[in-house]
Amino acid sequence: MPTPPLHMRRIGFDPAPELAEVRDGGARLVDLPQGDRVWLVTRIADVREVLGDPRRFGNSAPHLVPGAPALSEEELALVRPGNLLGFDPPEHTRLRRLVAGEFTGRRMRLLQPRIHRIVADRLDELERGGPPADVVAGFALPIPSLVICELLGVPYADRDDFQRRAATFFDVGLSGEQRVAIALESRAYLTELVARARVEPGDDLLGVLVASDLRDDELVGLGDLLLLAGHETTANMLGLGVLALLEDPARRERMCEEPDAAVEELLRWLTVVHTGVPRVCLTDVELGGRVMRAGDLVVCSLPAANRDPDLVADPDELDLSREPVGHVAFGHGVHHCLGAPLARMEMRLAFPALLARFPGLHVLPQELHFRTQQVVYGLEALRVAW
Template sequence: METDRPTPFDPPVELRRRAPLSRLAYPDGHLGWVATGYSVTRAILADPRFSTRRELLHQPVGRERAVEPPTPAEPGIFPHMDPPEHTRYRRLLSGHFGPRRVAELMPAIRRYTAEALDGLADAGTNGGTPADPTAPTDPVDLVASFAMPIPALVICELLGVRAEDRQRIQAATAVMNDLDSRPDQVIDAVMSITGTVRGVLADGRSDGLLAQAAATGELNDEELTNLGMVLLATGHLPTSSMLALGAFALLTDPAQRARLAADPERAVEELLRYLSILQFDVRRTALVDVEIDGQVVAAGETVVLALPVANRDPERFPDPDTLDVTRSATGHLAFGHGVHQCLGQHLARAELRVALTALFERFPDLRLAVPAAEVPTRDRMAVYGVDRLPVAWGVIPAVQPR
């Protein structure tokens, strides 16, 4: 399928042309579906007749490993389980990601944000001298200096993982999300993360989520290891991608950027709607024949839920292709819907609010250091975003006439 986008912030044109629910041929020969309409997508996400069990799902992208027969999820890989197995793990974890725990993490989120901004300022030097807030700076990559470290350090703190392990975790997660990764590379990446988790569990000194989960005695070693791997692999990349892409969007739209500070909560919800980053990995397979939108999804057929397109449905969001941070975007599907709605949504929202607000308060004249069209995007990643975002700040000297 063609993946051309009108702008870096828009879903692929080909998907936008589709009906709310249409047939889709999968690389393994399966004839399934893709849902692009808001109402259809939300209904499927809420319907227990659709399953997330890994052994039932067909892969819609042409990865080399997509042709391998799917197997049931290992113990602890709860995103690919249905109730009641999914419910058991979710119950154990929900308190660690709820509003109260996120409130406790706010000082850490602010501290890591401040450290990232200090590092950003230090990186923007002129000829090796300390950065002068009024002087033009050298270009700095906002992805590496700001968007990546904050969520990674927060999830490490939450789980009880050493901060120095975060770069290894980031590298392994990138491999796991890359469509072009070979099967052996993905296996190595998974082993890298599980090795980190085993180290935390063996250490016994951490008071993070993993140690607390182990102390309950409700999970065996395999479950704990796999659970930790899932949380580390999914607990930072989506948020870092949203931080970078959100900053990119605001840098190209000064009017919306100026409105961010007035209501950060509302602005973040609109950014989540407008920039939904989960491209193709949200899938469901019908357990029985289900009639929806006047069509029958037969038992065994997989549906890809195109969340970025559903969140641009004009029947749900007027003028959906316009970023409007004053809009009420309540009800968007960026975090999914139903029993599998993103466990870390409260944490992600808090990180986005704190980090984006602080970024533009610290650097009010932040600007792109390259034309927007030259910013490289992550089209071949399960989580969409940008690879690099060169930025600069400071006063640009006026060109003196000769």
């Protein structure tokens, strides 16, 4: 298996030690597998500066997936409409304003009882199957998949296909042609879904947004982003999070007692998204003691930033009693993850429910395989018993 690029290297739960070395020395020029030379930024202050200033660091680089080949203009035209990751203000502001309200308040309140039911159903399935069980396949993967189905109005029978698309899309080893093929397949499905919503709108997200000023291709792009990013990130947080919680009985107790704070610390410590979309310098800028030129690409290491001693004391320790801090697991600034409230809700409900249902839950002896070649870090499987 090829060595992942530096910003994706980990040892178990932890970012590779080389990332701490980069953080101590400021930004560093590194090579990505496809030959691009980029600035790697790892300090929490520098990461916030890059992510928080779209006037100097643009989000319109031709690399929607770090480490993957740059997309051609034709490919960008295919995947960019409606994809918030591909735009800067003011176009980003227009798109986000139209959809942001659906991820707070009423929509989240409507989803909460359904998420409770989805979690309970998956736990029932695990219990019926009996131990041993794979908590990734039986718990971590299906819960966010079903939640996104509920949010968008996707028929449950279609969930296996978009899980497959999500898993393959985030593999940095894909060629440009393979990535475009997946994008075409996904967008064809979403186009059909949007067309049905136009004719017969429901009370799901697409049903509401068809009444907005969003074009059909923008609705398709937004749905595609939610299906891919919304499922993959939460699923990997759930899988890795279970492994981390089961390492220490005190962590289990804390998660059940104070899930809000515990989830925030897990988000900081695990940070399953290695980096956001690469930024491009729009002007010459000095950062991390280095001069970056207009046109240079910048990649921010989110796990390294969240383990920065300038953010928290003892940053490599998972302390679920820690007061929540301003971590960057969901990004920062105008591109802060739109679905963060939904992801938090899923974890706050799912982790305590799993631990309460199976008080004797424990990890079985096994060789753990981490998803080292994926843009979103996680576990391939986790065998447990109770």
